[in-house]
C-alpha cells in the first residue's frame with residue numbers, strides 16, 4: 202500500500218515521505234548510527250486505550266494534540282503499528298519482555314477483582330529495564346504497571362530503579378483508588394499517597410527523572426492512564442472515594458468533553474517532557490517513542506478501522522505510534538511496515554549498544570535499520586490471540602479467526618476489513634491457518 206492509498210483509506214492527510222517496505226524517498230540519515238557516542242537516552246511514552254483516530258496526526262479534528270503531532274512532523278509516523286494485545290496487560294507483558302505475551306502466560310487483563318489480583322508477570326521474565334540497567338542506564342517508570350498487584354510483582358522487582366504510579370489497570374484520576382476500591386499509588390514497593398491529577402503527576406515525575414539523570418544514559422518509561430476510564434478532566438470530581446463509597450461519576454453526556462481533555466492534557470505533558478529534554482540539550486541523543494497499548498473503546502475513535510479494544514479486528518490493536526530522534530530519524534516520514542510493540546525491546550537494546558542476555562530469545566525484531574536508515578524489515582508472520590479470537594498477518598493478508606468463522610482480508614486494499622476474501626482465496630487461508638497452528642504449538646512450549 203502506498204502512502205496516498207493509506208491516507209485515502211484512513212481518511213488522513215499525512216504529509217511525510219514514506220520509508221520502509223514501500224519507501225523510496227527516505228534513504229539513510231547518514232552514518233551517524235555507526236559512530237561511537239554516549240548511548241542514547243530512551244523515552245517510551247504509552248497512552249492507554251488511545252485509538253487510531255484519536256490524535257491530530259492520525260486525522261482527528263476534534264482532539265488537539267500539537268505536541269504528539271510535532272513529534273510526528275519531526276520524526277517517523279507508523280501506519281501499521283500494533284499493540285501485541287487488544288487489552289492492557291498482555292501488551293505490557295510483550296513490551297517489557299520483547300516476546301509474545303503468551304510465553305509468559307499474561308494473556309488476560311490482570312483484573313483488580315477476583316483471583317487475578319493475586320497473579321502477576323513472573324520475575325523469571327527478563328525485562329528491557331533489566332537489560333538496560335545492566336548496561337548502565339538509570340531506569341524509571343512513572344504511571345501504570347498492570348502486571349501484578351502484589352509487592353512481589355512490583356516494577357522495582359523487574360529492573361526499574363524508580364517507580365511512582367499505580368499497579369492496577371486504572372485508578373481514579375484524583376483519588377488514585379482502583380477498581381476494587383483500594384488506594385493504589387506507589388513509590389517503589391511502598392504505598393506513598395500523593396495529591397494530584399494522574400496525568401500531571403506522570404508528567405511531573407518524568408520531567409524530574411530527566412532532570413536528575415540528565416548526565417545519562419537513562420531509560421524513561423511513561424505509561425499514561427489517558428484516555429482510559431474513569432472519564433475525568435482536571436476539574437471533575439473524584440468518582441471513587443475508597444471501599445464502596447462513590448463520588449460523582451461523569452455523566453454520559455459529559456464523556457466526550459472529558460475524553461478530549463484527557464488526551465489533550467497528556468499531549469500537553471508530552472510537550473513538557475520534550476521541553477525538558479531540550480532544556481538540558483539532550484535532544485540529539487534521546488530517542489522518543491510514543492504509542493498506545495490497544496485500540497479505543499466506543500468513547501474514542503479508531504478512524505477507518507473496524508472493531509474496538511478487546512477485539513482482533515484492526516481497531517482493537519492497530520494504534521498510533523511515532524518515533525522521534527532529531528538528526529537520526531528523518532523528519533516528516535511515514536512507514537507502512539507492520540510493527541508490533543514487542544519489537545521495542547530489541548530496538549532499545551540495539552540503540553543502547555547493550556548486550557542481550559545469553560540464552561534470551563526474543564520474538565520482536567530490531568527496528569533500528571528502519572528507524573535510522575529507512576530500510577525495510579525482514580518479512581515475517583505476526584500473530585495475535587485473545588480469548589476466542591486469533592489473527593495472523595503475512596504482508597497485506599490477515600486471517601481473522603472469530604466465533605462466527607474464518608475471515609481473510611487484504612489490508613492494503615481494505616483497511617476497514619469489509620471484504621472477506623476467505624471464499625476466494627482458499628490457498629492463502631490454508632497457509633495462514635497452518636502458520637497459526639504452528640505458532641500456537643511453538644508458544645505453548647515453555
Ligand SMILES: [Ca+2]
Pocket residue numbers: 249250288289429494495
Ligand atoms: Ca489499555
